Amino acid sequence: MSDCLFCGIVAGRIPAKIVYQDDQVVAFHDINPQAPLHVLIIPREHIATINDLGAEHEALVGRLYLVAQRIAREAGFDESGYRVVMNCNADAGQSVYHIHLHLLAGRHMTWPPG
Numbered sequence: 001m002s003d004c005l006f007c008g009i010v011a012g013r014i015p016a017k018i019v020y021q022d023d024q025v026v027a028f029h030d031i032n033p034q035a036p037l038h039v040l041i042i043p044r045e046h047i048a049t050i051n052d053l054g055a056e057h058e059a060l061v062g063r064l065y066l067v068a069q070r071i072a073r074e075a076g077f078d079e080s081g082y083r084v085v086m087n088c089n090a091d092a093g094q095s096v097y098h099i100h101l102h103l104l105a106g107r108h109m110t111w112p113p114g
């Protein structure tokens with residue numbers, strides 16, 4: 001999708017502080033971090049929302065979580081804790097319509113989220 005911000009990051013057209021990438025996934029620092037560590041983990045494939053996921057994406061979604069786990073561990077937050085969250089549509093506050101897993105760590109977080 002040429003007009004998608006995160007497809008632009010995947011393609012290298014838009015700069016990002018990339019922390020991990022493989023053949024299916026790219027992870028980069030959020031431009032407006034909400035915690036000392038705030039990384040977005042996205043599929044290279046353009047998928048607009050969770051509602052657009054199908055059975056063919058089962059392994060891909062699992063990989064997003066394994067990449068989050070790896071980044072959290074390498075940053076030293078595996079024991080202290082971290083949060084992974086994916087927003088879907090307006091009520092959840094989704095603002096970029098290319099699915100992304102937020103990885104947040106480095107501070108105490110409250111529940112329920114606002």
Ligand code: AMP
Pocket residue numbers: 005014016029030031032033040086087093094095096097
């Ligand atoms: P969401 O509100 O769940 O759709 O999350 C979108 C996230 O993308 C927000 O946390 C933004 O700060 C982040 N974001 C927007 N533009 C960029 C960008 N160019 N590079 C990195 N993160 C971005």
Ligand code: ZN
Pocket residue numbers: 001004005006007008045046047097098
């Ligand atoms: Zn996209």
